[in-house]
Amino acid sequence: MAFAPSEEPVALKILVAGGFGVGKTTLVGAISEIRPLRTEEVLSDRSVGVDDTDGVEAKTTTTVAMDFGRITIREGLVVYLFGTPGQERFWFMWDELSYGALGAVVLADTRRLTDCFPSIDYFEQRGTPFIVAVNCFDGADRHEADDVRIALDLDPEVPVLLCDVRRRASAKVVLVTLVEHALKMLTAAQR
Amino acid sequence: MDEEAGPLVRPYALTGGRARPSGAKLDLITMVTTTGSRRDLSGIGPEQRRILDLARRGASVADIASDIDLPLGVVRVLIGDLLDLGLVEARAPGKVAPLPSERILKEVINGLRAL
Numbered sequence: 001m002a003f004a005p006s007e008e009p010v011a012l013k014i015l016v017a018g019g020f021g022v023g024k025t026t027l028v029g030a031i032s033e034i035r036p037l038r039t040e041e042v043l044s045d046r047s048v049g050v051d052d053t054d055g056v057e058a059k060t061t062t063t064v065a066m067d068f069g070r071i072t073i074r075e076g077l078v079v080y081l082f083g084t085p086g087q088e089r090f091w092f093m094w095d096e097l098s099y100g101a102l103g104a105v106v107l108a109d110t111r112r113l114t115d116c117f118p119s120i121d122y123f124e125q126r127g128t129p130f131i132v133a134v135n136c137f138d139g140a141d142r143h144e145a146d147d148v149r150i151a152l153d154l155d156p157e158v159p160v161l162l163c164d165v166r167r168r169a170s171a172k173v174v175l176v177t178l179v180e181h182a183l184k185m186l187t188a189a190q191r
Numbered sequence: 192m193d194e195e196a197g198p199l200v201r202p203y204a205l206t207g208g209r210a211r212p213s214g215a216k217l218d219l220i221t222m223v224t225t226t227g228s229r230r231d232l233s234g235i236g237p238e239q240r241r242i243l244d245l246a247r248r249g250a251s252v253a254d255i256a257s258d259i260d261l262p263l264g265v266v267r268v269l270i271g272d273l274l275d276l277g278l279v280e281a282r283a284p285g286k287v288a289p290l291p292s293e294r295i296l297k298e299v300i301n302g303l304r305a306l
Binding site for chain 1: 202261306
């Protein structure tokens with residue numbers, strides 16, 4: 001055993017958020033073994049009344065595919081990555097996804113910066129530590145990180161960095177930046 | 192067949208139509224582990240047997256759903272049944288998150304750098 005028997009396994013959850021098509025799947029795949037994960041949520045629908053049968057609740061389901069990856073730091077210490085569904089109709093899943101999350105990476109595309117506003121609002125309101133990683137697509141304008149910070153009206157302590165999510169080395173820097181930020185917030189809260 | 196048609200057995204048929212697990216809230220990273228109970232497994236379906244196999248060494252709810260390729264909602268109900276039967280135990284991530292220790296986070300940072 002690599003750890004003392006008294007030490008329980010630790011699982012950490014990191015979220016990858018951002019607009020549709022911004023590279024969330026690519027980021028998770030660059031740094032971890034990506035695996036399929038489906039959730040089929042049941043939505044009770046009280047408005048369906050015509051064919052209602054007594055005792056049978058009217059239900060519809062919606063299937064959502066999530067990006068899911070795991071990184072084993074060592075035996076007993078695992079980091080799970082979850083890509084949040086980008087479309088707004090899946091907001092109902094966010095509370096569950098972010099429950100107990102260590103932090104979140106908000107991926108941004110400078111061509112569609114407004115797409116990441118909802119994610120930023122969400123994590124700010126919940127007090128979840130987050131960073132903004134600007135994915136530099138081919139052909140995308142090379143904005144400086146500071147320009148993005150101003151455009152997104154971010155608090156000064158929120159790290160902003162440029163990245164290329166296709167590159168493993170770049171994806172690593174993104175995750176390290178997030179965990180360092182979470183650590184900083186943790187120590188500040190304990191002070 | 193239409194590509195969108197999905198599996199031939201509707202997932203919630205496996206749960207007897209139940210959409211919510213009976214008891215505990217099962218987070219995505221809740222760890223599920225077999226208890227080693229010697230209870231009779233004759234009433235246990237093949238999906239739940241697979242869950243028991245996966246949980247032998249401990250697995251998260253998300254790991255289990257991904258491995259047996261069933262939607263999370265369904266897997267939660269199936270795990271809930273196994274919990275009720277005392278065949279598995281679940282450990283919520285609440286103990287470690289959202290505030291893991293400084294030491295753990297430093298270890299994660301070093302581990303990520305070393306990938």
